[in-house]
Amino acid sequence: MRLNVTVNGEARQADDVWEGESLLYVLRERLGLPGSKNACEQGECGSCTVYLDGTPVCACLVAAGQAEGREVRTVEGLAEGDQLDRVQQSFVDAGAVQCGFCTPGLVVAAHDLLKRVPNPSDPEIREALAGNLCRCTGYEKILDAVRLAATR
Ligand code: FES
Ligand code: FES
Numbered sequence: 001m002r003l004n005v006t007v008n009g010e011a012r013q014a015d016d017v018w019e020g021e022s023l024l025y026v027l028r029e030r031l032g033l034p035g036s037k038n039a040c041e042q043g044e045c046g047s048c049t050v051y052l053d054g055t056p057v058c059a060c061l062v063a064a065g066q067a068e069g070r071e072v073r074t075v076e077g078l079a080e081g082d083q084l085d086r087v088q089q090s091f092v093d094a095g096a097v098q099c100g101f102c103t104p105g106l107v108v109a110a111h112d113l114l115k116r117v118p119n120p121s122d123p124e125i126r127e128a129l130a131g132n133l134c135r136c137t138g139y140e141k142i143l144d145a146v147r148l149a150a151t152r
Contacts, residue, residue, distance in 0.1 A: 001017050001018075001019055001064075001065065001068075002014070002015050002017070003015075003017040003026060003064055003065075003067065003068060004068060004069060005026075005067050005068065005069070005070060005071075005072055006070070006071045006072065007027070007031060007033065007071075007072045007073075007074065007077070008033075008072070008073055008074060008076060008077030009073075009077065012031055014026055014030040014031060014064075017030065017064045017065075018064070019063060019064055019065030020063050020064070020065070021063070021064045022041070022059060022060050022061070022062065022063065022064065023050070023052075023059040023060075023062040023063070023064055023066070023067045023072070024036055024038055024041075024048045024058075024059035024060040024062075025038075025064070026064050026067070027050070027059060027072070027074060033074050033076055035074050035075040035076045035104045036048045036049070036050055036059055036074050036075060036104055036105070037101050037102075037104055037105065038060065039101055039102075039133075040060070041060045042060065042061075043058045043060060043061045044133070045102070045105070045132070045133045046058065046102070046105040046106070046109065046131045046132030046133060047101055047102050047104065047105040047132070047133075048060045048104075048105060049104070049105035049106075049108040049109055049131075049132065050072055050073060050074045050075070050108060051071075051072065051073035051074075051108065051112070052067065052070060052071070052072055053070050053071050054071070054073075056108055056109055056112045058131075059072075074104075074108075075088075075104035075105075075107050075108055078107065078108070078111055085107075085111065086114075086149045086152040087107050087110045087111045087114065087145070087146070087149045088107055089149075089152075090145040090146070090148040090149035090152065091103060091106070091107060091142075091145045093145070093148060094141050094142075094144040094145035094148050095141050096137060096141040096142045096144065096145035097137075098136035098137050099135070099136050101135075102132060102133060102134040102135070102136075105132050106129060106132045106134065106142060109128060109129055109131070109132050110125075110128070110129065110145070110146045110149065112128070113125065113128035113129075113146070114146070114149060114150055118150065119150055120146070120150060122143065122147075125143055125146045125147070126143075129142065129146070
């Protein structure tokens with residue numbers, strides 16, 4: 001199929017797409033957007049989290065055909081040109097990135113949380129990020145980053 005999808009505000013097309021391949025594969029391999037990471041490919045780790053019509057989803061669980069005509073926003077689409085989004089900048093400033101594999105998904109999940117809850121409590125942050133696994137940081141610096149972003 002030819003896939004038509006709006007990605008980060010831009011109308012994009014990909015040809016010869018198999019309807020059942022994942023949106024994550026389309027983004028990374030066909031549209032040149034490697035920000036969303038492929039770690040588990042089964043909805044367990046959250047590293048592939050993107051917005052689909054404004055709702056965070058695991059892109060590895062969305063079939064390409066399901067994305068037809070819809071709007072996707074990836075971690076690349078959060079920045080304004082060279083200006084990082086406040087969540088992205090806070091992850092940098094708080095030292096919340098080690099290997100970085102989990103980071104794009106956590107950034108999107110935290111971005112969504114702060115849209116819904118501008119001043120989240122620690123339990124609210126933990127709840128919002130519960131679907132995003134990090135093997136490196138022990139999560140403390142990630143919590144610091146979200147708390148910092150909430151102040152900005
Ligand atoms: S790669 Fe999608 S949830 Fe892990
Ligand atoms: S920084 Fe390595 S998995 Fe989170």
